[in-house]
Amino acid sequence: MQRIYQRTMLLAVLVFSIAFISHAQKTTPVKNIQLKVMTFNTHHCNPPGDAQLIDVNGVANAIKRAAPDLVALQEIDVNVKRSGNIDEAAQIAARAGFKYYYFAKTLDLEGGQYGIAILSKFPLSGTATHQLPSIESLKGEPRVLATAVVHLPGGKKLTFASTHLDAYHKENRLLQIKEINQIAAGLNMPFIIGGDFNAHEQSEVIKTLDQQMTRTCENCPPTFDEGDASGAIDYVAYRPASKFKVLSQKVLNTVKASDHFPVMAVLQLHF
Template identity: 45%
Template sequence: MKNLLFLVFISLTAYANEGAVKPADRPAKKIKNLTVMTYNIHHCNPPSAGTKIDVEAIANVIKKEKPDFVALQEVDVNTERSGKGLNQARELARLTGMNFFFSKAIDHQGGDYGVAVLSRFPILDSTRFALPVDATVGGEPRTLAAVTVEIAKGKKIIFASTHLDLKEANRLSQSELIVRHFAKSSLPLILGGDFNALADSKVIRFLDENFVRSCQDCAPTIPVKNPNRAIDFILFKPESAFKTVSTTVIDEQYASDHLPVIVKLQVK
């Protein structure tokens, strides 16, 4: 498939492991449950606040839920609109006391724009890769950020964040690449993201064949006022690794234009 010529795998560690690492982050002998969030943060710009950047508002939403992992989308690093010198991924990690990894998708206003991961656990390894965009279709370059962590002694998992394109043709090829890439791994995987696709779309149906979605009748995540569609999901594999305890969409209408999703997983 010629659009895969766009694919470039790049290991990127410069943005990893710069969040706070506390003694409590050390892996326990056993862990029963994980709390996972996915959140499109709209570059920390509350839609009702004009051009204001409010990183603390996003951090407060995260801190209230006390997640072990957060998949972030629409993250600015050193852009003009968010303030040169402001790495939103790093700042959110600092404010929440977590570790982070940022994956750039595009150049934007003199800085970088992409997705990120926050982790309560120390990050052992981190990888970014570009997702394909068909030149005949067009679209914005997209990316995926993945980290490997040890959640309990001897028990490693991968946690990843992504944001798929607005065009379905690209979303399909991007989803296919994600499935192929992680098929090679023997580690359990949790993937959070803004998939820009409804539950009955070709993209989500395809992903459902390869992952377990935390909810089937998922509550809507956008718009924040009177939400009417779900496009933000958390998936995992294999089915034998985790069991969904609950999936909740948080009614937080100020900080972003998406509602955050919180999933509690039982570790099998």
């Protein structure tokens, strides 16, 4: 009888210990999370030198090799005639190994939609497309900001965003970056954005961005090279500065899948 009682007590202690360890593992707060973030203007998967070629694999493989956790994509076609009526957002996500993605339409084009996208290794919620302002008389192409709440390990959350500012009108870009700053300032969680800002570092547009956010580079290397024109116009930025540390930043300038190069940053996020 005594032996049965001892065995019962030992089993109870063992079950309690396992339950306690499991609960501790689930509730232990995550203080630091390392994230690999990319922004990539894909030129609707059309590489330089061949106007007729649509190379989804080239874009997807470039992303897969870099192994980011979060990707901001620009110039994405969904069911557009020029790119073969395929859903580039879905195909890039699948081929690059991303379970979660969100496409934000900028405009209707050739029977389909053209816009920007977000890829994520982590679950997304609260996805939204924010229309960005422009001056009507300039007749600029519509522009948007795509945002999503990213659910990180340990129950932590951040907002990730993708954007592509007006390519031809500085006045529109200024309005658009001010609107993005305002949206980011109204959030109650860490914020990361990747995008093609169509503006160089010394421009008023990027100086306005820098008023509210911190970019992952200064004196940034070129993010596109078209022979007669080159420079840095694609960036990753974040806020608040106190929540992040930049571990590395680089431009993947050997990737030839687009007329832009992917920009890759590794961030450490402090909660």
